Amino acid sequence: EIVMTQSPATLSVSPGERATLSCRASQTISNNLVWYQQKRGQAPRLLIYGASTRATDIPARFSGSGSGTEFTLTISSLQSEDFALYYCQQFNSWPLTFGQGTKVEIK
Amino acid sequence: EVQLVESGGDLAQPGGSLRLSCEVSGFTFSIYAMTWVRQAPGKGLEWVSGISVGGGIKYYADSVKGRFTVSRDNSKNTLYLQMNSLRAEDTAVYYCARKHGAGDYNFYMDVWGKGTTVTVSS
Secondary structure (H helix, E strand, C coil), X not given: CCCEEEEXXXXXXXXXCCEEEEEEECCCCCCCEEEEEECCCCCCEEEEECCCEECCCCXXXXXXXXXXXXXXXXXXXXXXXXXCEEEEEECCCCCCEECCCEEEEEC | CCEEEEECCCEECCCCCEEEEEEEXXXXXXXXXXXXXXXXXXXXXXXXXXXXXXXXCEEECXXXXXXXXXXXXXXCCEEEEEECCCCHHHCEEEEEEEECCCECCCCCEEEECCCEEEEECC
């Protein structure tokens, strides 16, 4: 099983600032990684697939990068609606596995 | 509008059974693979099961293998999860989700239901 490790667990950021979230895979997964956003009481929403491609209707302030074992989600200028939980997920091999999540909170 | 609506969540006793359903609309169900993902209270996301377009290939997390069975009825646009031998640690919100893109490869999810709550307790 591929273990996905996200850091930090919590990120405190002021509105308008940049947020950088990390996700590490325990073995190489090429670019078979996605990022989801989850707000309280809601289902996850797909943000980024293929490590760097924005999903439909996702604002350009969200960007993803990385390949192999190290991945980054960057939110260039945080808006109030961006304060949420973020999860990475690998789909390189079964079982599908998620990171434990990064909470982005208001500083 | 694309929609996935889960149902069947309930309070069950340890060792008991439940069947979850996920009725979909707004897209051609028969050409999409599907998954179940759960989230225990206050915890992260855990993938549970996946099923191929035709239903012939099924995948399970080790934590549910041998206890849960995923199936689909393409004529009814419905995905199912039969849950047997339930344990307290199965308590969670269960989401059904559509795999992005037609076909059975690259299993990540682009459309999610709102979830149904399963509580296992005596």
